[in-house]
Amino acid sequence: MAIERGLAKNTVAAYRRDLERYINFLEGRGIQRAENITRKDVTTYSQDVRDGADGGAPLSPRSAARAVVAVRGLHKFWVLEGTTTDNPAAEVQPPAVGQRLPKALTIDEVRRILEATQPETPAGLRDRAILEFLYSTGARISEATSLDVDDLFVDRSNDGPGMVRVRGKGSKERIVPMGKFAVEALDNYLVRARPLLVTKGRGTPALFLNLRGGRLSRQSAWTIIQQAAERAQIGKEVSPHTMRHSFATHLLQGGADVRVVQELLGHASVTTTQVYTHVTVDTLREIYASAHPRARL
Structure with missing residues (x-):
């Protein structure tokens, strides 16, 4: 994201926090290797970050959606790099985020x-x-x-x-x-x-x-x-x-x-x-x- 896609530092930092939280979640479930992650693990993480059941702060729907996108990106990266052959996050969709109209001043x-x-x-x-x-x-x-x-x-x-x-x-x-x-x-x-x-x-x-x-x-x-x-x-x-x-x-x-x-x-x-x-x-x-x-x- 930082080198190949040239994304902003703040964006990279946000995704890094999301992925660190995901790794901590996996370690809490005793999962140490990428190939042992299942779709159920990814789905459970998606649900847990919304209400803080994983031990972290509860996330808003928008932040929870970003967290799932980060996880999907990580698993896609692992497949592209040959770390794993399966992508258990491919069909896990981010939670729906309602359109938030901007609030303007007069x-x-x-x-x-x-x-x-x-x-x-x-x-x-x-x-x-x-x-x-x-x-x-x-x-x-x-x-x-x-x-x-x-x-x-x-x-x-x-x-x-x-x-x-x-x-x-x-x-x-x-x-x-x-x-x-x-x-x-x-x-x-x-x-x-x-x-x-x-x-x-x-x-x-x-x-x-x-x-x-x-x-x-x-x-x-x-x-x-x-x-x-x-x-x-x-x-x-x-x-x-x-x-x-x-x-x-x-x-x-x-x-x-x-x-x-x-x-x-x-x-x-x-x-x-x-x-x-x-x-x-x-x-x-x-x-x-x-x-x-x-x-x-």
């Missing part, structure tokens, strides 16, 4: 979050910059925290739009435009805050820095977003992905083509992006039902 809620920073401090300038960046580009939080300063492109001569090189899942690169507000917030951060923060560390090309001058972590960025949402008194759970969902939903509501949104989000398939169209359709239905004189009861 435009006013996003504005309140963006304005709930303290721009008079270096940390506040950084927080405003990362919040504006996430909403302006729809980038994943891991993509934002992995950015370097050299990944930014702004055409100063013609007052052109900002552009950024984003490295997505599987190290795939894409170029994404940035809006005026994001460019302005990044400029303020780069001129007034980052030089102060970088002197506290050992020097790094990272765009977003923590208070010690090192690269900002995903966990710290998550905290920045949650604290801004609390200060803005947003009465719902807000995560980095909420900003991404809001970016996509607001673009579609504004008339953007779904394939353009797909490219901006870095989705490999337009099917993944189409989940946002359901949100937009629901919104249209609500507006129609409340506004049309022949739609109301």
